[in-house]
Each structure stands twice: as C-alpha cells, then as structure tokens.
Amino acid sequence: MAKLEIRCPICSKWDKIEILDGAVKNVKKGLLAVNITPGMICDHSFIAYVDNNLTVRECFIVDFKIEAPEVEISQKEDDKALPEAEQIRFDLIKLNLPEKSMIFIFNAIFFGKKIIILSEDQFLYNHIINFFRNAMQDLFKFGLLIMSEESYKKVKVKYEDYIVFKKSNIIHGKSKLFQYKKLNVEKSITQKFLAEYEPTTGFIILRNEIQKAYEFSKELAEFISDNQKEIITTKALIDRINEKKKERVKKDYLTFLLNIVKNYFKVEIPKIEGVSDFLGYF
Known part of the structure; x- marks a missing residue:
C-alpha cells in the first residue's frame, strides 16, 4: 500500500x-x-x-x-475526466492558440465581453469552442464566435460590441482592457495549463483556477452588494474570502477579483478605504 x-x-x-x-x-x-x-x-x-x-x-x-x-x-479517458464533453484536442489548442491570445480571451470572458476569433482554419472552430466551454464549466457565461477574416468584414457592423482577435492582436474592441503587463493573474492561470507536460493535468488545474476565480469573485459581489452603505476596506474583503473560502488572497489577486465583480457581475465598486489608487485599474 x-x-x-x-x-x-x-x-x-x-x-x-x-x-x-x-x-x-x-x-x-x-x-x-x-x-x-x-x-x-x-x-x-x-x-x-x-x-x-x-x-x-x-x-x-x-x-x-x-x-x-x-x-x-489519462489521455484515453479524457471524456470521463471531463464529463459531458467531447474529447479535447489539447495539441491543436496549444499549437494554434498563442499564449498571449489565450490570456486575452480569458481576460475578455472575466470582463463579460463577447468574443470573435478570426481564423482561416475551419477544422479548429469546434475544438477551440469546446476547449473554452469546458474550461468555464458553465460558471462564466460567454459568447464566442469563430469565423474567417473575409466573413467578418462582410458582417462586422453586426458585431460592434464584440472583442475581435486575430492571433495575439486585437482587431476591434476596448484595448484598455488588455494591458498585457497588468494581466498577471490571467498569465499565471494560462501558464499553469501550458506548462504541464500532460495536457489533462494542466486542464484540471486550469478548471480549478477558473472555478476559484468565479466562486471568490461571486462571494465578494454578494458581500459588496449587501454592504453598499458601509465603509469597505481591503482588509474586510480579504478577511471575507478567508472566512468563507479558507484562503488569504494577496492584493493583486484581490484586484483581479474586483475587476470580475465590477465587469462580469455588474456590481458597483465603492471607494475602498486606505488604498487611494488601488482601484485605478478599473
């Protein structure tokens, strides 16, 4: 034993x-x-x-x-490890979706933005959609379309509210959201997946990180909504997560969570006492 x-x-x-x-x-x-x-x-x-x-x-x-x-x-049991999912071709995802692009797409989903990926490789469409659908586990709801650049140009007026990606470049959308140097948590989440030699292992870790982000930010959204008239401090927010989720988060992760609270859950973030520039990222 x-x-x-x-x-x-x-x-x-x-x-x-x-x-x-x-x-x-x-x-x-x-x-x-x-x-x-x-x-x-x-x-x-x-x-x-x-x-x-x-x-x-x-x-x-x-x-x-x-x-x-x-x-x-194991690779032979991907469908059992990831229930209600088609087998995910992680090799195709890693080869055709650049790291920076993956980071930006996760960021867009966390911000509640709809996404278009421009690609000429039609065989990739279902694989990419299946990857993000299973990564998000029905927690973060998102809209994702994949089409050729030519098709997009013909109908782009219909998709003014979408963030449009071509590889690692943002073709259309709010570039202010995608300040690469500030996306440290999204980088960490993505790199944990990409760094694993065995893709199923990396995908389990990725799903866990996404579930953690959702549950922690949802907890903060409810706490802030219930205390709109109260003075809220960073300590109170960190203590809340520690009390409910048994983990003490650092300020950069708290910033990441508060961005989700504001942009995905649409909860107004009040002034947080003691940190005058803490919410500057918002």
Missing part, C-alpha cells in the same frame, strides 16, 4: 491515507484522482490529484466530482 499525506483545502487538517500500489503504478499519464470523503481526514469531502511520484498536485472541491474513489485520468 502507498501512503499519501493529504491536507484538506478547507480546514487545513492533514493526515495520511493509503491507496493500492497498483493504482499508482498505472498512472503513466495525467493524474490519479483520489476522492476524499468525510471521516477520512476531517468532516469535509474533496478530490486530491496525485501524480505518479506520489506528489499531491491539487486538492480541490469540485462540482464535477468523480464518483469512483480512485480513477486514473
């Missing part, structure tokens, strides 16, 4: 659990998903993702819980 040291992402309590040696040996690609049920470590349930070196890569509470206690996530 192999022993794993696992820490709960909610209460931080940790313990060692045992899994069958065969389960770990069979993890040649991707991650092993270990379903932690209440009573194994603490009162919480979550999924721990373990690589073939017995390293716990992620512990996360997910809405697409894998039912079996031990399931290998």
